[in-house]
């Protein structure tokens with residue numbers, strides 16, 4: 001994507017009778033490149049422009065400005081040709097046929113995409129195995145639980161071997177076990193087939209477990225594009241050193257660069273800047289206090305991102 005924009009023109013009521021046209025810049029000049037085989041998180045608060053970006057990348061929406069290509073194809077001009085090369089999963093909706101058993105939906109996908117027989121059988125067998133779909137194949141989609149349906153949808157998106165997979169909230173509403181299963185599957189697909197994945201989610205654990213690179217969008221602009229661990233540092237996160245002393249003592253003092261924020265019995269919590277090494281702090285504590293055990297906690301990524309959103313335009317890029 002190169003300086004891509006999407007402006008919606010909306011009519012809003014003003015006063016009792018007047019309707020005034022307003023422009024909504026849903027995507028406001030976004031530039032990024034995703035190499036083949038990468039798995040990238042695309043996150044941002046509600047209304048940031050994530051879905052609009054994905055809709056432009058699939059050819060559903062035409063950009064108002066800028067240039068974009070997916071696998072060398074201009075999505076808006078060659079939407080059908082692109083459709084053969086991409087897979088899309090919208091967590092909030094299903095692409096399966098509500099009244100049909102799962103396996104009939106897959107059969108329809110096979111015909112729509114004209115997937116060669118052998119390829120289809122292999123892909124289906126792999127999905128059935130990894131996503132535990134065997135007991136569900138004869139069940140009408142409307143009778144599936146949310147987690148089962150989601151697994152069914154993900155399989156449907158992969159039967160035609162897409163090179164690029166867009167996942168919009170693929171774990172929304174799922175329980176912990178189903179989430180783990182979906183994540184494990186996506187990791188396998190990415191590793192085995194080299195599928196490029198763009199993942200939109202509000203569940204940061206998805207990102208932590210799947211993506212090394214994350215892009216943060218806010219008000220239609222990219223405010224961060226880089227490694228997930230870099231995001232922690234960029235958000236000026238703090239790490240926490242948790243120490244267990246031999247006995248209850250007053251709050252630890254005099255450790256350069258750290259401050260004690262909590263004391264509970266013999267356990268104390270000291271925070272220090274995320275970019276700083278914990279080693280000198282541990283040495284300083286151990287020298288003057290009866291240290292029994294310790295652990296270092298990473299900054300909470302949710303806090304970091306909340307700060308980033310609060311920073312708004314400009315962000316840390």
Ligand SMILES: Nc1ncnc2c1ncn2[C@@H]1O[C@H](COP(=O)(O)OP(=O)(O)OP(=O)(O)O)[C@@H](O)[C@H]1O
Pocket residue numbers: 008009010024025026044045046047048049050051052053
């Ligand atoms: N068809 C449309 N017409 C007018 N405005 C729209 C349209 N689609 C989206 N918008 C506006 O564009 C902005 C971005 O919306 P978008 O759906 O891309 O956000 P999002 O990041 O996907 O949010 P969420 O996390 O809530 O799904 C919002 O202000 C939204 O109201």
